[in-house]
Amino acid sequence: MxxxxxxxxxxxxxxxxxxxxxxxxxxxxxxxxxxxxxxxxxxxxxxxxxxxxxxxxxxxxxxxxxxxxxxxxxxxxxxxxxxxxxxxxxxxxxxxxxxxxxxxxxxxxxxxxxxxxxxxxxxxxxxxxxxxxxxxxxxxxxxxxxNHLMLMYNKKYVKSPPKTTDELFNYCEKESKKFNMNYCLAFDGGEPFWIMPWLGAFGGWPLDDRKPTLNTPQMRDALNFYHDLKFKYKYIPPECDYNCMDSLFKEEKVPFIINGDWAISSYINHFKENFDISVIPKLSKTGLYPSPMIxxxxxxxxxxxxxxxxxxxxxxxxxxxxxxxxxxxxxxxxxxxxxxxxxxxxxxxxxxxxxxxxxxxxxxxxMPMAYEMRAIWDTLRNYQGLVMTDKMKVDKAIEKIQKEVERKIEEMDR
CATH class of the missing domain: 3.40.190.10 (Periplasmic binding protein-like II)
Structure with a gap:
């Protein structure tokens, strides 16, 4: 092993x-x-x-x-x-x-x-x-x-946090542009930890009793949702990793960021009274709240x-x-x-x-402690990156993710 x-x-x-x-x-x-x-x-x-x-x-x-x-x-x-x-x-x-x-x-x-x-x-x-x-x-x-993700925002630009994704996207379409912001929301689009809340909001989860469940309609919807935020609506910046999203938020180039509780203290020190947090908005399409890993x-x-x-x-x-x-x-x-x-x-x-x-x-x-999550993180990171750079279609990606994860788990079990 x-x-x-x-x-x-x-x-x-x-x-x-x-x-x-x-x-x-x-x-x-x-x-x-x-x-x-x-x-x-x-x-x-x-x-x-x-x-x-x-x-x-x-x-x-x-x-x-x-x-x-x-x-x-x-x-x-x-x-x-x-x-x-x-x-x-x-x-x-x-x-x-x-x-x-x-x-x-x-x-x-x-x-x-x-x-x-x-x-x-x-x-x-x-x-x-x-x-x-x-x-x-x-x-x-x-x-x-x-150790969980939340919605964080700059109160200088946001008077009250959005309760649904419809409210969030309405703000992105209208309000953020008033402040000459090119983007509305920042998060680490290449890191699979950030997609898990949305997978949950579409009714999915990466493991079912230690069995990978990734070639599913829910994973397809979550990746398409991510892809649309970047390419269709252009609400999120391209090629943005953790340091990028953190800098954009601190430099007041985006009003919202999805980040973890580990960042709260530094943002309070940086923004003072202009910083606040909220739960990640309910997904309007399903009526479900995003479920970050805890x-x-x-x-x-x-x-x-x-x-x-x-x-x-x-x-x-x-x-x-x-x-x-x-x-x-x-x-x-x-x-x-x-x-x-x-x-x-x-x-x-x-x-x-x-x-x-x-x-x-x-x-x-x-968050599942099962070692199968190691195979999921490593595999999803690769194919999520391909989807988010428009180098692979979502349907092909989720099929490959499932097969690759199953293969890695089999190797671990030998």
């Missing part, structure tokens, strides 16, 4: 320095030296550093031992590749922050440990725990609840952890997700807490951003 999941020359080159480090380092592992990898945005780093700082102080006060945290940052895809390579080489980090979908691969590969008997998961909100559960085992501790960010623990270091890591995770830090995380990063006690606090329940974000969560669906 691992051999099939992790293949290619790329990993060979990744493994060379890791294997060298493993063979050269014969010293006994220092339990007070923690290797911590994450894939957070740059603006989250000060928060992480602050929590680590306070934990180190508390640990020294309680145990008279000084801890050393070595933190490394990677982009999401790079983190996946590096963690798999490091785990194969026998030199994984002790702990990492990850979304739930990649955890499925780590779990079946034996790289991370199940945590059912390690932490009390009744303390956390059930939906965010369910999103990291596979075959009855819980593979991560939730740090935040959501999960969170999670602590995953290396399966190699044991002894005193394992105890330290457990203490750190409990500290990081305690009530005080969960509330501070929301105040600083605008991420909904995963801890029940923090969710019920007045600081969260009285906040406008938290209320709208939770409303969007309730319209979403849990």
């Amino acid at each position: 691992i051999k099939k999941l992790i293949t290619g020359n790329y990993y060979f080159f990744l493994l060379i320095p890791l294997l060298f480090a493993s063979s050269c380092n014969k010293k006994i592992d220092n339990p007070y030296s923690i290797v911590f990898w994450e894939m957070e945005d740059a603006y989250v780093a000060p928060y992480i550093n602050t929590v680590i700082y306070y934990f180190k102080n508390q640990y020294y006060k309680n145990h008279s031992k000084e801890l050393i945290f070595t933190r490394a940052h990677y982009q999401t895809e790079d983190l996946r590749q590096q963690f798999q390579a490091a785990s194969l080489a026998g030199v994984p980090p002790d702990i990492l922050i990850s979304p739930s979908d990649t955890a499925g691969i780590y779990a079946i590969s034996g790289f991370i440990m199940p945590l059912n008997d390690v932490f009390d998961f009744s303390l956390y909100n059930k939906p965010v725990v369910d999103a990291i559960t596979l075959e009855g085992k819980i593979w991560g501790v939730p740090i935040s609840n959501g 999960s969170g960010k999670y602590f995953l623990l290396s399966s190699k952890l044991s002894g005193e270091k394992f105890e330290i890591i457990k203490e750190f995770v409990r500290f990081y997700t305690n009530r005080e830090n969960q509330i501070r995380q929301f105040k600083e990063l605008k991420r909904l807490p995963s801890l029940k006690e923090a969710t019920e606090s007045k600081e969260i329940k009285s906040d406008h951003i938290a209320r709208i974000s939770m409303e969007q969560i309730l319209k979403g669906k849990p």
Whole structure:
């Protein structure tokens, strides 16, 4: 299984320095030296550093031992590749922050440990725990609840958010042009995570009990909807990735953006009182709300952890997700807490951003942790890109997507 999941020359080159480090380092592992990898945005780093700082102080006060945290940052895809390579080489980090979908691969590969008997998961909100559960085992501790897409807008140009796509498109046809804007809405048209809400709004979903469901009328409608936004209506910019959409919104070249809860804090800092969020508008054609994938960010623990270091890591995770830090995380990063006690606090329940974000969560669906999602992400990204550059017709694309995903899953299962 691992051999099939992790293949290619790329990993060979990744493994060379890791294997060298493993063979050269014969010293006994220092339990007070923690290797911590994450894939957070740059603006989250000060928060992480602050929590680590306070934990180190508390640990020294309680145990008279000084801890050393070595933190490394990677982009999401790079983190996946590096963690798999490091785990194969026998030199994984002790702990990492990850979304739930990649955890499925780590779990079946034996790289991370199940945590059912390690932490009390009744303390956390059930939906965010369910999103990291596979075959009855819980593979991560939730740090935040959501990690979901929403509609965000500039109040300088939008007085009230659209409730339906008809209202949104009416604004795009009339109002945005008054401000001499070439485009009305920005999102990452090449990244399949962004099409999932619309697939749900057309009544579809990528998996049905771990079976891919992509060659369907619903996927056809979702891709045609995307294609029309770009080529027929010209509401969205061409060839626009994440950095592009983020820049267009911040530079006030579009009034709307569909982005995730991870971006809220930076937009508030940028736009001040002119920034607001809303649920993604109901799809007028079907009467269904878009259903963004819901999960969170999670602590995953290396399966190699044991002894005193394992105890330290457990203490750190409990500290990081305690009530005080969960509330501070929301105040600083605008991420909904995963801890029940923090969710019920007045600081969260009285906040406008938290209320709208939770409303969007309730319209979403849990992101499948099943490793089959890896095949779906990789395949859909390729063919979605071909459709959105007018290099392949939608009907042909969804047929190829289904066959390619099924082939990749068969390879994984060998």
